[in-house]
Amino acid sequence: xxxxxxxxxxxxxxxxxxxxxxxxxxxxxxxxxxxxxxxxxxxxxxxxxxxxxxxxxxxxxxxxxxxxxxxxxxxxxxxxxxxxxxxxxxxxxxxxxxxxxxxxxxxxxxxxxxxxxxxxxxxxxxxxxxxxxxxxxxxxxxxxxxxxxxxxxxxxxxxxxxxxxxxxxxxxxxxxxxxxxxxxxxxxxxxxxxxxxxxxxxxxxxxxxxxxxxxxxxxxxxxxxxxxxxxxxxxxxxxxxxxxxxxxxxxxxxxxxxxxxxxxxxxxxxxxxxxxxxxxxxxxxxxxxxxxxxxxxxxxxxxxxx
Amino acid sequence: xxxxxxxxxxxxxxxxxxxxxxxxxxxxxxxxxxxxxxxxxxxxxxxxxxxxxxxxxxxxxxxxxxxxxxxxxxxxxxxxxxxxxxxxxxxxxxxxxxxxxxxxxxxxxxxxxxxxxxxxxxxxxxxxxxxxxxxxxxxxxxxxxxxxxxxxxxxxxxxxxxxxxxxxxxxxxxxxxxxxxxxxxxxxxxxxxxxxxxxxxxxxxxxxxxxxxxxxxxxxxxxxxxxxxxxxxxxxxxxxxxxxxxxxxxxxxxxxxxxxxxxxxxxxxxxxxxxxxxxxxxxxxxxxxxxxxxxxxxxxxxxxxxxxxxxxxxxxxxxx
Numbered sequence: 001x002x003x004x005x006x007x008x009x010x011x012x013x014x015x016x017x018x019x020x021x022x023x024x025x026x027x028x029x030x031x032x033x034x035x036x037x038x039x040x041x042x043x044x045x046x047x048x049x050x051x052x053x054x055x056x057x058x059x060x061x062x063x064x065x066x067x068x069x070x071x072x073x074x075x076x077x078x079x080x081x082x083x084x085x086x087x088x089x090x091x092x093x094x095x096x097x098x099x100x101x102x103x104x105x106x107x108x109x110x111x112x113x114x115x116x117x118x119x120x121x122x123x124x125x126x127x128x129x130x131x132x133x134x135x136x137x138x139x140x141x142x143x144x145x146x147x148x149x150x151x152x153x154x155x156x157x158x159x160x161x162x163x164x165x166x167x168x169x170x171x172x173x174x175x176x177x178x179x180x181x182x183x184x185x186x187x188x189x190x191x192x193x194x195x196x197x198x199x200x201x202x203x204x205x206x207x208x209x210x211x212x213x214x215x216x217x218x219x220x221x222x223x224x225x226x227x228x229x230x231x232x233x234x235x236x237x238x239x240x241x242x243x244x245x246x247x248x249x250x251x252x253x254x255x256x257x258x259x260x261x262x263x264x265x266x267x268x269x270x271x272x273x274x275x276x277x278x279x280x281x282x283x284x285x286x287x288x289x290x291x292x293x294x295x296x297x298x299x300x301x302x303x304x305x306x
Numbered sequence: 307x308x309x310x311x312x313x314x315x316x317x318x319x320x321x322x323x324x325x326x327x328x329x330x331x332x333x334x335x336x337x338x339x340x341x342x343x344x345x346x347x348x349x350x351x352x353x354x355x356x357x358x359x360x361x362x363x364x365x366x367x368x369x370x371x372x373x374x375x376x377x378x379x380x381x382x383x384x385x386x387x388x389x390x391x392x393x394x395x396x397x398x399x400x401x402x403x404x405x406x407x408x409x410x411x412x413x414x415x416x417x418x419x420x421x422x423x424x425x426x427x428x429x430x431x432x433x434x435x436x437x438x439x440x441x442x443x444x445x446x447x448x449x450x451x452x453x454x455x456x457x458x459x460x461x462x463x464x465x466x467x468x469x470x471x472x473x474x475x476x477x478x479x480x481x482x483x484x485x486x487x488x489x490x491x492x493x494x495x496x497x498x499x500x501x502x503x504x505x506x507x508x509x510x511x512x513x514x515x516x517x518x519x520x521x522x523x524x525x526x527x528x529x530x531x532x533x534x535x536x537x538x539x540x541x542x543x544x545x546x547x548x549x550x551x552x553x554x555x556x557x558x559x560x561x562x563x564x565x566x567x568x569x570x571x572x573x574x575x576x577x578x579x580x581x582x583x584x585x586x587x588x589x590x591x592x593x594x595x596x597x598x599x600x601x602x603x604x605x606x607x608x609x610x611x612x613x614x615x616x617x618x619x620x621x622x623x624x625x626x
C-alpha cells in the first residue's frame with residue numbers, strides 16, 4: 001500500500017510538485033506519465049526515502065509507515081532509471097553485495113537467490129558478468145535485488161527506458177508477477193506506449209500534480225476530447241455548416257471540399273445530438289467521427305499547451 | 307554477540323584481493339623498497355672491508371625506508387578513499403547505496419577503512435626491508451611496532467581529511483586531486499605557514515635574542531604527519547634532543563609538549579579525525595542532489611587543472 005497525500009516539493013524556489021495525491025493499493029500498478037522535468041524521478045526518490053519534501057505525507061506498507069527522507073528501511077524497493085556500472089561483477093556477486101548491504105548474508109542470500117532468480121526469468125545466470133547483461137535483463141536483475149528484502153512497495157523509475165519494444169512483454173510479465181504477489185508498484189514513464197501492455201492504472205503528472213487519472217482507455221478518451229470532429233459530406237455541405245455554427249460546443253470550422261473539421265468541446269450526448277440534427281437537416285453524411293490521433297502526440301500537445 | 311563487518315569494507319577487500327592490477331602495484335612497490343634498501347645496506351656495509359664499521363649508516367637506511375613508507379601513506383590513503391567514493395557517483399551506484407539501510411556515515415567509514423587497509427597492506431609489505439636493520443642493530447622491535455602504529459594513525463588522519471574533501475566531488479579525478487591537496491596541505495602547507503610566519507616576524511625585528519618570534523604558531527605542526535613521523539624516527543635514533551632544538555629554533559614551547567610531541571600530535575590527529583568523521587552523518591539529501599548528476603561539474607581553481615594534467619589519473623583508480 002502506498003499513499004501520497006498533498007505532497008509538495010520545492011526546487012530552486014519553485015514548486016516542482018504541489019499538493020500531489022496518489023494512491024496505490026496492494027496488487028496494483030500505477031503508472032505515472034510525465035514529460036522530462038515534470039518531477040517523476042523526484043517523486044520516485046521521495047517515495048524511496050532519499051530526499052525530503054515540504055508538506056504532506058507519504059505512507060507505505062502494511063501497517064503504514066511514514067517515509068520522510070531519512071530512508072525507507074526496507075519497505076520500498078527502488079529501481080532507479082540508471083542501472084549503474086559494475087566492473088567485473090557477476091550476477092551472483094551483485095546480489096551478494098546488495099544482500100550484504102541489506103543485512104542478508106551467508107546461506108540466506110544463497111537461498112534467496114535460488115528462489116528469486118528462476119521466478120524472475122534469470123535461471124542459471126549466476127555467473128554472467130553484470131556488464132554483459134542486456135538492458136531488459138538488467139531491469140530483471142534490479143527487480144531481483146529489490147525483492148531480496150521483500151518490500152511491500154516498489155518504485156520503478158523510467159522502467160521501460162531504453163528497452164526495445166520487443167522486450168517489453170518480458171518486463172510486463174514481471175510487473176504482473178509483482179501484482180500477483182500483492183505488491184504496490186509505482187512505475188514512471190515519459191510516454192504512454194511503454195506502459196500500454198502493463199495494464200497499469202495511469203496518471204499524468206503535470207504542473208506538479210496528477211492532472212488526469214484512469215485506465216489507458218479512459219485517458220485516451222479524455223485526451224481525444226481535444227480532437228476535432230471530422231465530417232465527410234456527400235451533399236448539402238452548407239447545411240452541415242449551418243448546423244455546426246448553431247452549436248455552442250463547436251469552436252472553429254474548417255472546410256476542405258466535402259471534408260469538414262470542427263473544433264469540438266462537447267460530450268458524447270452533444271455529439272449524438274449534432275449527428276441527429278445533421279441528418280434531420282438533410283445533410284448527406286458519409287462519416288461522422290471524433291478524429292483519433294495517437295496517444296503520444298495528443299499527450300505532447302496537451303503538455304505543450306500548459 | 308555477532309560482529310558484522312562493514313559490507314562496503316568486505317566488498318572492496320574482495321574486489322582488490324581478486325584484481326591483478328593491485329598485485330602488480332604491490333610488486334612494483336616491493337621492488338622499489340628492495341632497490342632502496344639493497345643500495346643503502348650495501349653502501350653502509352661496504353665499509354666493513356676496512357674494518358671500520360659505520361653503524362650509523364644503517365640508521366640512515368632505516369630512516370629513508372621509513373620515510374618512503376610515510377610518504378606512501380600520505381599519497382595513497384587520501385586518494386584511494388576519495389576516488390572510491392567519487393567512483394560511486396561516476397558509476398551511478400551511489401543512489402542505491404544511499405537507498406540501502408546503510409547510513410551515510412557507515413558508507414563513508416567503509417570506504418575509508420578499505421583504503422586504510424589497502425595502504426597498510428603496502429606498509430606491512432615494506433616491514434621486512436625495515437627489519438633487516440636488526441641484523442646490525444640500533445633499532446629495537448618495539449620501534450617497528452611504534453612506527454606501524456603511527457603510520458596507522460596517519461592513515462586514519464589523512465584518510466578522514468581526504469574523504470571529507472572528496473565527499474563534494476563527483477568525479478574520481480578531481481576527488482583524487484583534492485585529496486592530494488589535503489595531504490600536502492597537512493604535510494607541507496603547515497611547514498610553509500610556520501616558515502612564512504617565522505620569516506615575517508624575524509624581519510620585522512623587535513624580538514630579544516634567544517627568544518623565537520614564532521612561538522605558538524609552531525603548534526600548527528602538531529597536525530603535520532611528516533613532523534610526527536620525524537619526531538618518532540628521531541626518537542628511535544636517539545636524536546630527541548636534536549628534534550627539540552630544531553623546534554625551539556622555530557618557536558619557544560613548553561618542555562612538556564616538546565618531550566611528548568609524538569604522543570600529543572598522534573592524539574590530536576585522532577581527535578581531528580573523529581571530528582571529520584562525525585560530520586559525515588549528513589542525511590542522504592545533502593549528498594544527493596535533485597539535479598541530474600551527469601551534468602554536475604566540479605568547479606576547481608586553475609591550479610587543480612594544472613595538477614590534474616601532471617598527475618596520472620591511474621593512480622587514483624585501483625581498477626579491478
